[in-house]
Amino acid sequence: MTEPATTQAPVASGDLFDKFDGIIETRRALLATGVEDPFNLVMEKVLSPTVAMCNGRETILLGTYNYMGMTFDPDVIAAGKKALDEFGSGTTGSRVLNGTYAGHRAVEDALRDFYGMEHAMVFSTGYQANLGIISTMAGKGDYVVLDIDSHASIWDGCKMGDAEVVPFKHNDIDAMEKRLRRIPEGAGKLVVLEGVYSMLGDIAPLKEMIAIAKSYGAMVLVDEAHSMGFIGPNGRGVAEDQGVLDQVDFVIGTFSKSVGTVGGFCVSNHPKFEILRLVCRPYVFTASLPPSVVHTAATSIRKLMHAGDKRAHLWENSRTLHAGLTERGFKLGTQTPQSAIISVIMPDLERGAAMWEALLHEGLYVNLARPPATPAGMTLLRCSLCAEHSADQVQTIIGMFERAGKATGII
Amino acid sequence: MDRADTSARIASVLAPFNKKGITVTDGTSFAGDLEWDSLTVMDFVAAIEDEFDIIISMNQQAEIETFGQLVDAVTKLKG
Numbered sequence: 207m208t209e210p211a212t213t214q215a216p217v218a219s220g221d222l223f224d225k226f227d228g229i230i231e232t233r234r235a236l237l238a239t240g241v242e243d244p245f246n247l248v249m250e251k252v253l254s255p256t257v258a259m260c261n262g263r264e265t266i267l268l269g270t271y272n273y274m275g276m277t278f279d280p281d282v283i284a285a286g287k288k289a290l291d292e293f294g295s296g297t298t299g300s301r302v303l304n305g306t307y308a309g310h311r312a313v314e315d316a317l318r319d320f321y322g323m324e325h326a327m328v329f330s331t332g333y334q335a336n337l338g339i340i341s342t343m344a345g346k347g348d349y350v351v352l353d354i355d356s357h358a359s360i361w362d363g364c365k366m367g368d369a370e371v372v373p374f375k376h377n378d379i380d381a382m383e384k385r386l387r388r389i390p391e392g393a394g395k396l397v398v399l400e401g402v403y404s405m406l407g408d409i410a411p412l413k414e415m416i417a418i419a420k421s422y423g424a425m426v427l428v429d430e431a432h433s434m435g436f437i438g439p440n441g442r443g444v445a446e447d448q449g450v451l452d453q454v455d456f457v458i459g460t461f462s463k464s465v466g467t468v469g470g471f472c473v474s475n476h477p478k479f480e481i482l483r484l485v486c487r488p489y490v491f492t493a494s495l496p497p498s499v500v501h502t503a504a505t506s507i508r509k510l511m512h513a514g515d516k517r518a519h520l521w522e523n524s525r526t527l528h529a530g531l532t533e534r535g536f537k538l539g540t541q542t543p544q545s546a547i548i549s550v551i552m553p554d555l556e557r558g559a560a561m562w563e564a565l566l567h568e569g570l571y572v573n574l575a576r577p578p579a580t581p582a583g584m585t586l587l588r589c590s591l592c593a594e595h596s597a598d599q600v601q602t603i604i605g606m607f608e609r610a611g612k613a614t615g616i617i
Numbered sequence: 618m619d620r621a622d623t624s625a626r627i628a629s630v631l632a633p634f635n636k637k638g639i640t641v642t643d644g645t646s647f648a649g650d651l652e653w654d655s656l657t658v659m660d661f662v663a664a665i666e667d668e669f670d671i672i673i674s675m676n677q678q679a680e681i682e683t684f685g686q687l688v689d690a691v692t693k694l695k696g
Binding site for chain 1: 654656659663666667670671672674675676677
């Protein structure tokens with residue numbers, strides 16, 4: 207460029223926050239309608255896995271992913287208290303330096319037993335588990351083939367790893383196969399799937415997809431965050447339920463749903479798996495989980511192995527809510543109840559927020575989900591059931607939906 | 618593969634996505650001129666991939682902003 211700088215177009219203000227102006231305006235317009243802020247709720251007191259005081263009201267919780275209701279289990283609480291007394295409040299260190307305590311080993315042992323697999327690696331969050339495993343395994347020149355509705359942690363793991371990222375249409379077996387077929391010969395391939403997709407609560411046809419992935423020589427990673435403890439004969443997830451867990455190379459999961467605390471993990475039978483502890487940056491360069499957390503998780507996971515009755519009750523709750531809301535004229539994300547997530551489709555963000563607020567005033571908390579987290583630009587009221595919801599509570603919930611739906615003109 | 622042929626084939630795949638009936642030239646941008654959102658882009662990319670039996674990874678898509686750049690990229694991918 208030879209032109210003097212003075213003739214260039216005027217530069218923008220230089221405020222790096224200008225890029226958020228769109229979302230700032232959307233939020234301002236929503237709150238200007240007078241609706242209670244759906245993204246700023248405070249739980250002042252939590253009374254049980256299913257009831258809390260929210261913004262001053264006693265509220266039934268139907269949007270917590272606390273599927274198995276383990277957060278107030280007496281054995282889990284006792285294990286956490288004991289660990290606080292015996293090991294202190296935190297490890298102040300990385301897993302590979304001073305941050306591996308007896309409890310971290312104990313929870314990895316519990317995971318190995320739960321899944322019947324050789325290796326288990328615990329991360330500080332579920333987000334970091336996907337971020338770390340995907341970015342470390344699939345590097346430059348490799349291909350990651352993934353469902354377009356994958357969780358943000360999967361997308362971020364892809365981006366961080368520098369692999370070629372190839373998405374396919376949600377749950378579309380044919381679209382996935384076409385992409386695998388077109389990958390250059392000799393390139394490394396990782397297929398990333400989820401057992402339950404958390405926005406609509408639908409499950410993946412893992413049996414068919416994994417068979418195809420394997421026929422193209424791809425490794426397979428399945429995120430079972432929303433199915434652990436609940437789906438499958440032993441609660442190992444959708445892959446177990448469809449009889450293909452032995453074909454999965456890596457299962458990713460979390461402690462912040464059915465297990466009832468926080469943390470993430472990967473389990474695998476890969477013979478070289480343990481090397482990941484030294485090369486996976488989101489595992490190495492962060493502090494490990496506090497002792498109380500890993501002891502509560504280990505206790506919870508071992509109890510979830512023998513939770514057949516709770517699983518049966520949770521399925522009953524899911525079927526009852528799905529049928530009840532369908533009968534009352536709500537449009538749901540799935541034709542049949544496929545998981546513990548029942549997603550109610552709203553016409554737009556404004557009416558979705560109005561319905562969310564009406565439910566909150568009834569004494570019911572659900573998740574308001576909106577783009578970009580949702581597929582196809584949908585606004586959703588996402589309900590996640592708990593094994594500790596009583597049959598009566600589920601009927602109460604259906605009544606609340608009916609009243610709020612009529613008050614806001616959704617039904 | 619001939620660039621003109623590729624350009625014509627891409628144009629015919631693009632036509633049903635061109636809801637605003639914009640005249641498409643090499644300089645036409647997908648986000649700016651055609652005003653496509655990310656979902657439309659995804660469907661269009663899938664259609665192009667199927668038409669030419671190729672993969673255009675997300676990484677490659679990030680470098681393609683205009684019709685002309687897409688024609689060049691597809692021509693190159695088809696060798």
